[in-house]
Amino acid sequence: LALPDLAELGPVATVGPRLPGCAPALDLGAPRLGVPAPGADLDGDADAVIVFTSGTTSLPRAVVHTRASLAAGMATVSALFDARGDRPVLGGTFFVLVPSLARGAAVALPAGNSRVLARQLERLRPQDTYLTPPRLRDALGAGARFHGRVWTGSAPAGAWLLERVRAAGAAEAWGVYALTELFPAAAVEAREKSAFEAAGEPGDLVGAPLPGVRAEPDGSGQLLLSGPAARHRYLGEEPDPWVRTGDRARLDGAGRIVLEGRSKDMVLRRAENIYPGLYEPALHVPGVELAVLVGIPAGDGDERLVAVVQPRRGTDEQALRAALSEPVRRMGTARPDALLLARIPLSGRSRKPDRAATAALAARRLEVSGR
Secondary structure: OOOOOHHHOOOOOOOOOOOOOOOOOOOOOOOOOOOOOOOOOOOOOOEEEEEEOOOOOOOOOEEEEEHHHHHHHHHHHHHHHOOOOOOOEEOOOHHHHHHHHHOOOOEEOOOOOHHHHHHHHHHHOOOEEEOOHHHHHHHHHOOOOOOOEEEEOOOOOOHHHHHHHHHOOOOEEEEEEEEOOEEEEEEEEHHHHHHHHHOOOOOEEEEOEOOOOEEEEOOOOEEEEEOOOOOOEEOOOOOOOOEEEEEEEEEOOOOOEEEEEEHHHOEEEOOEEEOHHHHHHHHOOOOEEEEEEEEEEOOOOOEEEEEEEEEOOOOOHHHHHHHHHHHHHOOHHHOOOEEEEOOOOEEOOOOEEOHHHHHHHHHHHHHHHOO
């Protein structure tokens, strides 16, 4: 990569005790070399940052955002997040840091240990908390109580998880649909998502496109996104106004985005295409921590569809199987050939379900059991 002259980016200061080689304290009277004056006319088309995708489902890609796309994304985040300066915020992502600090709110980084995190939440009582779905599940398992608004993203977050967060004290629980290429694209609150699922609608509701975001499926059903906050290009490639998400989706009658699974996760069984994302929400009955549908080779060129369900700690497995029987029956032609109770492997920095590893686990378990 061709990096800029880092020495010319602006003043550098060390916060806290300095070690040998650290920058000195900031001299407010020193010339501000490389730092644009407030109100300066900046080139919005200039590259601002290169961010790599997580690489959960494919090789990481270098995403190039311009000053204009970064500013548009931050404006959308600030309007959505709307933090106040009089209460702390808990979270360590770009989504949290920029709007919170811009409004003068103190930001605390979440503790790595779930029990410590639970105590941190009780002590700080933050107005806003941002944790990924795996961190939320771990915190709930540690008995955490929430306050104010809770936000989650970077991995699927079903209504069952958001409602557990509300039951644990949160005033609101939000799922945010965002990509490295365009952040954020949509958001949905727990009650809206629960109403959607209660109506028996298939798929995963992630909310209406946020202001400035344009969403439409292409001819194959893949969701395309565009807008001022969209990345300019991938490093080494030509600019493209459309972000190809890799997610199958539809827009419902209210114009909201409903995900139907990753295009590459399709399972082909008996000449029928099955998209797991359409059916996985139905598997999240009480007592289920996580659930995915995966395809494994059937030995005749076809695939078997397997539901892998991770029970919540302390759940009676026999009772859980009984609770799952009706949702499984209602899947019709997408009814799984087998149901396994197991811990689902996670991968990537977002700790999303690792479908390849889960499929391998299912294949081994079924081979051993002779099913």
